[in-house]
Amino acid sequence: MFSFFKKKPVAPEAPAAPVVAPTPAEAPAAIQVPDLLPIEEPAEKKQSWMARLKAGLSKTSNNLSILFVGAKIDDDLYDELEAALLMSDAGVDATEYLLDALKRKVKENKLLDAAAVKAALKQLLIELLTPLQHPFELGRHTPTVMMISGVNGAGKTTTIGKLAKHMQTHGQSVLLAAGDTFRAAAREQLMVWGQRNNITVISQASGDPAAVSFDAVQSGKAKGVDVVMIDTAGRLPTQLHLMEELKKVQRVIGKGMDGAPHETLLVIDGNTGQNALAQVKAFDDALKLTGLVITKLDGTAKGGILAAIARVRPVPVYFIGVGEKIEDLQPFVAAEFVEALLG
Ligand SMILES: Nc1nc2c(ncn2[C@@H]2O[C@H](COP(=O)(O)OP(=O)(O)OP(=O)(O)O)[C@@H](O)[C@H]2O)c(=O)[nH]1
Numbered sequence: 001m002f003s004f005f006k007k008k009p010v011a012p013e014a015p016a017a018p019v020v021a022p023t024p025a026e027a028p029a030a031i032q033v034p035d036l037l038p039i040e041e042p043a044e045k046k047q048s049w050m051a052r053l054k055a056g057l058s059k060t061s062n063n064l065s066i067l068f069v070g071a072k073i074d075d076d077l078y079d080e081l082e083a084a085l086l087m088s089d090a091g092v093d094a095t096e097y098l099l100d101a102l103k104r105k106v107k108e109n110k111l112l113d114a115a116a117v118k119a120a121l122k123q124l125l126i127e128l129l130t131p132l133q134h135p136f137e138l139g140r141h142t143p144t145v146m147m148i149s150g151v152n153g154a155g156k157t158t159t160i161g162k163l164a165k166h167m168q169t170h171g172q173s174v175l176l177a178a179g180d181t182f183r184a185a186a187r188e189q190l191m192v193w194g195q196r197n198n199i200t201v202i203s204q205a206s207g208d209p210a211a212v213s214f215d216a217v218q219s220g221k222a223k224g225v226d227v228v229m230i231d232t233a234g235r236l237p238t239q240l241h242l243m244e245e246l247k248k249v250q251r252v253i254g255k256g257m258d259g260a261p262h263e264t265l266l267v268i269d270g271n272t273g274q275n276a277l278a279q280v281k282a283f284d285d286a287l288k289l290t291g292l293v294i295t296k297l298d299g300t301a302k303g304g305i306l307a308a309i310a311r312v313r314p315v316p317v318y319f320i321g322v323g324e325k326i327e328d329l330q331p332f333v334a335a336e337f338v339e340a341l342l343g
């Protein structure tokens with residue numbers, strides 16, 4: 001089932017939790033989060049999740065599906081498919097790759113009807129996106145330190161809130177750091193949220209994000225919490241001094257704990273279009289990302305951006321979001337996503 005969290009060796013308040021260098025033989029078993037759905041009513045929740053994902057991606061799925069209705073397999077179909085893929089934010093590289101692979105497949109398998117070609121495209125998309133699918137692992141370190149970055153308004157703080165609640169549900173203790181010291185309101189937003197949800201939030205009025213992050217890691221270690229999540233202020237990759245500041249935050253986190261941050265995530269707004277790819281490249285160049293979270297796939301997002309990421313900068317996509325409720329954030333599953341796009 002979905003309870004990888006639950007397998008964590010129960011060691012409440014065990015200060016003696018061994019801080020062992022994680023050699024393969026000695027490292028505690030990783031805790032995966034293949035599915036963050038609440039354990040109760042998984043089938044119902046899953047259904048509503050898929051419905052929301054499908055609704056979110058309906059523009060692209062309509063554009064793609066209509067092409068195959070009673071279509072002849074000819075150059076016109078490929079041209080239209082090319083246009084639809086480009087419009088879906090897949091980008092030139094992934095679009096060309098998919099078209100070439102599809103043409104080859106059609107030839108090799110002598111596919112004659114449109115439904116078979118659509119099925120072949122679906123399969124190719126699943127193959128393209130599957131390498132992005134990665135279970136999110138916890139439990140290799142105590143605490144697991146996560147740093148969350150992204151442009152302004154991408155959904156960083158909301159995602160942290162959702163993840164924290166999912167983790168709590170699965171018995172993980174969580175500590176948050178209000179590393180967004182840019183805006184006082186941001187700090188307060190997280191503090192209030194933390195109080196409501198019984199989660200400690202480390203914050204400082206001083207306005208130094210690196211110092212807050214360092215404190216949070218220290219405090220997380222001292223308290224033996226399972227997860228420390230560090231929020232950061234939104235910034236554009238073109239704001240070079242702010243990117244430098246982010247690198248510094250990451251370095252200082254490493255001073256607080258060897259090997260930390262264990263996860264450096266980039267949160268992307270799914271509606272950003274091709275610019276999302278530029279964001280992935282820039283943040284990855286600066287921080288060496290370990291994973292992505294793609295939010296707002298319930299809006300006007302077209303979904304093809306994942307194909308672009310898979311081709312050009314395949315950073316794992318841990319989670320995707322289709323709304324503001326806690327269950328609206330789920331692990332990325334390639335087959336599910338493609339089903340929503342081309343089902
Ligand atoms: N529809 C929808 N809205 C979302 C989703 N995730 C976040 N939001 C909304 O996006 C807005 C911005 O979210 P925040 O979490 O504050 O974004 P942020 O990246 O922390 O923003 P800054 O700290 O200002 O850079 C809020 O109104 C969220 O409710 C999602 O998956 N779907």
Ligand SMILES: [Mg+2]
Pocket residue numbers: 156157158180186231232234
């Ligand atoms: Mg924020």
